[in-house]
Amino acid sequence: MDTELIGQILLSRGLITQKDLAQALRLQGETGNLLGQALLRVGALTEETLLDALSAQLELPILDTANIPKEPALHSHAIAALKISPRWFLANHTAIWISEEKGLKQLNIVARDILNAQIQENLEGQWARYLAHQEDSETSFSDLGPICYWLSSNQFIERCLYYINESLGPTSEDEDDLDDTARLKEMAEEAPVIDFVNNMFATALKHSASDIHVEPFEHEFKVRYRIDGVLHTRQSEPRGIFDAVTSRVKLLSGMDIAERRLPQDGRQTIRFAGHAIDLRVSSLPGSWGESMVLRLLKKESELPGMKGLGLAGRANKVMSELTQSPNGVILVTGPTGSGKSTTLYRCLQQLNNGITKIISIEDPIEYDMDGVVQIQTKADIGYTFAKGLRAILRQDPDIIMVGEIRDGETATIAAQAALTGHLVLSTVHTNSSLAAIARLEDLGLEPYMIAAAVRGLAAQRLVRRLCPKCAVSDVNGEGEAMLERLVRNGLVESQEMAGKAEWKKAVGCDACANTGYTGRIAVFEVAAINDEMRDAILEHAHMSKLLDVARRQGFQTLLEDGLLKARQGTTTVGEVLRVCGAEQPQSD
Numbered sequence: 001m002d003t004e005l006i007g008q009i010l011l012s013r014g015l016i017t018q019k020d021l022a023q024a025l026r027l028q029g030e031t032g033n034l035l036g037q038a039l040l041r042v043g044a045l046t047e048e049t050l051l052d053a054l055s056a057q058l059e060l061p062i063l064d065t066a067n068i069p070k071e072p073a074l075h076s077h078a079i080a081a082l083k084i085s086p087r088w089f090l091a092n093h094t095a096i097w098i099s100e101e102k103g104l105k106q107l108n109i110v111a112r113d114i115l116n117a118q119i120q121e122n123l124e125g126q127w128a129r130y131l132a133h134q135e136d137s138e139t140s141f142s143d144l145g146p147i148c149y150w151l152s153s154n155q156f157i158e159r160c161l162y163y164i165n166e167s168l169g170p171t172s173e174d175e176d177d178l179d180d181t182a183r184l185k186e187m188a189e190e191a192p193v194i195d196f197v198n199n200m201f202a203t204a205l206k207h208s209a210s211d212i213h214v215e216p217f218e219h220e221f222k223v224r225y226r227i228d229g230v231l232h233t234r235q236s237e238p239r240g241i242f243d244a245v246t247s248r249v250k251l252l253s254g255m256d257i258a259e260r261r262l263p264q265d266g267r268q269t270i271r272f273a274g275h276a277i278d279l280r281v282s283s284l285p286g287s288w289g290e291s292m293v294l295r296l297l298k299k300e301s302e303l304p305g306m307k308g309l310g311l312a313g314r315a316n317k318v319m320s321e322l323t324q325s326p327n328g329v330i331l332v333t334g335p336t337g338s339g340k341s342t343t344l345y346r347c348l349q350q351l352n353n354g355i356t357k358i359i360s361i362e363d364p365i366e367y368d369m370d371g372v373v374q375i376q377t378k379a380d381i382g383y384t385f386a387k388g389l390r391a392i393l394r395q396d397p398d399i400i401m402v403g404e405i406r407d408g409e410t411a412t413i414a415a416q417a418a419l420t421g422h423l424v425l426s427t428v429h430t431n432s433s434l435a436a437i438a439r440l441e442d443l444g445l446e447p448y449m450i451a452a453a454v455r456g457l458a459a460q461r462l463v464r465r466l467c468p469k470c471a472v473s474d475v476n477g478e479g480e481a482m483l484e485r486l487v488r489n490g491l492v493e494s495q496e497m498a499g500k501a502e503w504k505k506a507v508g509c510d511a512c513a514n515t516g517y518t519g520r521i522a523v524f525e526v527a528a529i530n531d532e533m534r535d536a537i538l539e540h541a542h543m544s545k546l547l548d549v550a551r552r553q554g555f556q557t558l559l560e561d562g563l564l565k566a567r568q569g570t571t572t573v574g575e576v577l578r579v580c581g582a583e584q585p586q587s588d
Helices: 003-012 018-031 035-041 047-058 073-082 086-092 117-136 154-167 181-188 191-206 239-253 313-323 340-351 385-393 408-419 435-442 447-453 478-488 531-538 543-551 558-567 573-580
Strands: 094-101 104-111 147-150 209-216 220-227 230-238 264-272 275-286 289-298 328-333 358-362 372-376 399-402 423-428 454-466 517-528
Touching: 003 018, 003 035, 003 047, 018 035, 035 047, 035 191, 047 191, 073 086, 073 094, 073 117, 073 154, 086 094, 086 117, 086 154, 094 117, 094 154, 104 117, 104 154, 117 147, 154 191, 154 230, 154 239, 181 239, 191 209, 191 220, 191 230, 191 239, 191 264, 191 289, 209 239, 220 239, 230 239, 239 264, 239 275, 239 289, 313 328, 313 340, 313 454, 313 517, 328 340, 328 408, 328 435, 340 358, 340 399, 340 423, 340 454, 358 385, 385 399, 385 408, 399 408, 408 423, 408 447, 408 454, 423 435, 435 447, 435 454, 435 543, 447 454, 447 531, 454 558, 454 573, 478 558, 478 573, 517 558, 517 573, 531 543, 558 573
Parallel strands: 104 147, 328 423, 328 454, 358 372, 358 399, 399 423
Antiparallel strands: 094 104, 209 220, 209 289, 220 230, 264 275, 275 289, 454 517
């Protein structure tokens, strides 16, 4: 392979930079790898992108799922038929299998170095002898059986080699002790393991997954991806490589590679496919090994606008008015992964006018924002939200963003900051916007402090958007019938909805991986703290009273906002009920 040519192809397509190429060429000189493999190692591009470029350069097809052999034994059968030592395939990172195409036997070949002349010469010679023997045996197959060279992912090649190695049975050598830290680290640095983990990242980025779950079982381990809030199993791999994979993840996230008995948390910023990614990892020891969850955050992700977030109508108007307040606390509530931080970042972006001092303290910093002083907490050295917030107040800020109010000290300082002329944006974990009042009381704030400091409350959830390519109209009226049923049961307020109803149903197609949905949109509820609400807070009013007061402002619940979006054809009633159905304010 002409290494300069593939490098120039990638450069001309704008897929890598000159700096990426120089770094990969240095790595290639040190390791002797192909340039494409070196580019993968330095995180310059994804393997899918590399394969597309190689296919154009070499005029070779890329192996797709329809041509992947489903039975592991097919590799061993083909090796036995060609009478080549399995160890030769292991040494040359090559796998083969025989298929039948239109009455002809076809030899399929994948290899890391698919153009290696020695590999081609050996396999083509043995294939010719095999076909000659078949002809002598008077079989119905022609002696012109073709050979097909495929480009394929490193992960598929290594899986084939794993099955080939398994077919050899136990060796006479002593088994390596996986408890040995040095051996674990050595395995984690091997090319197949690096490729496997890189492929996990590539799959997650391709499908916009927020989390990767690596879960071990007795004979295998599964890799699942949380896509649009729902877990999807994408891979089931042999158990034998699990320890090496988890060790690789630990190395990347700065965790203790030798500790497998206690839960651990790790964090690191890595570069993959040209993107800076904040990697957060949690490990949890289980009966069959450590369950790993990896959260991926692209630091340079583009923030959606308010309309793109899903904040529209009255909720958008109230939120815009709240963020223009000169002081006070604005809280966004919801569970982990509901998009609270994205909403706050968007608010900061609107407020970032160049004449105000904005400081944020976060854990972690999810978006890099020009014009905003961003601070990362460091719990290991005692630099908490509370300590950081105290320091921020000495920096003469106008606007402060606190990633999360977790304790009474942080809540108290945030309220005091609001009362001394600062606008404070933050988040808390509650099931509804109005429940944040009770949460602040639980954290130790007195009702008078809450009433004086808090300007507004918002809650949000993320529901999946219907796939625009396959969604169909709800001709049976199921959506309208469900809305009427919810109104009758008192779960939503009866209200006139402007515009023509566009209820739709999910179907599923290739574009949405047959889920019927692609991407997500937030549903909101927003309440401003007016004089009537302040009086209710001072009276320790129950949630039902707070809800009545908010209703008089035109307040809509999460469920009602979600149903409005379903009526507009953005999502479905079933999806709204899945996410918001049990999240109504309680009557205490």
